[in-house]
Amino acid sequence: MGKMIMVQRGDALLVVPEDTKLMEGDVVLENPNDSRDVWERMYDAAKKEYHPEDVSPFFQAHHVVAAVESAKTGRIYTGFCIEGASGVMNLCAERVAALNMYISEKNMVVRRMIAFRDKPPVDGGGMPCGACREFFMQAAYENRNMEIMTDYKKRKIIILKDIIPNWWGDKRY
Numbered sequence: 182m183g184k185m186i187m188v189q190r191g192d193a194l195l196v197v198p199e200d201t202k203l204m205e206g207d208v209v210l211e212n213p214n215d216s217r218d219v220w221e222r223m224y225d226a227a228k229k230e231y232h233p234e235d236v237s238p239f240f241q242a243h244h245v246v247a248a249v250e251s252a253k254t255g256r257i258y259t260g261f262c263i264e265g266a267s268g269v270m271n272l273c274a275e276r277v278a279a280l281n282m283y284i285s286e287k288n289m290v291v292r293r294m295i296a297f298r299d300k301p302p303v304d305g306g307g308m309p310c311g312a313c314r315e316f317f318m319q320a321a322y323e324n325r326n327m328e329i330m331t332d333y334k335k336r337k338i339i340i341l342k343d344i345i346p347n348w349w350g351d352k353r354y
């Protein structure tokens with residue numbers, strides 16, 4: 182028997198022979214022949230979401246994309262930015278990725294995160310906005326140790342707690 186790979190397809194985790202034909206949206210989690218590191222797998226998964234489009238005359242989406250790695254399962258979830266004139270559906274890609282993770286596995290603890298537009302983060306790029314920093318701090322105590330990619334080629338990261346000092350909510354944990 183040949184080597185097996187582990188594939189995430191929607192909510193399902195499949196272990197299949199390595200020569201299995203993969204479907205659109207599949208994420209390969211474990212493959213003995215896969216030389217990509219976790220950041221490259223996250224980048225590859227998220228970049229499929231980059232296709233800026235008008236959802237309606239009022240809504241734009243898919244112009245910023247993100248991937249998060251679950252600290253619980255190691256699975257990778259993607260998200261895209263969506264913004265609308267009503268203001269009630271303005272979500273960054275990072276938050277949509279976290280929401281996808283929560284819907285799938287009822288978990289809000291993220292180990293790693295990457296966000297970008299048409300190119301991977303470079304030279305301090307990929308930094309989450311203030312709303313996302315706050316969101317992740319509130320979503321789970323452990324998220325303060327989340328690694329955030331700021332230079333993909335050089336594999337430079339920053340830790341969430343270092344970009345939201347003196348956070349107000351610690352006493353509730």
Ligand SMILES: [Zn+2]
Pocket residue numbers: 273274275309310311312313314
């Ligand atoms: Zn944000």
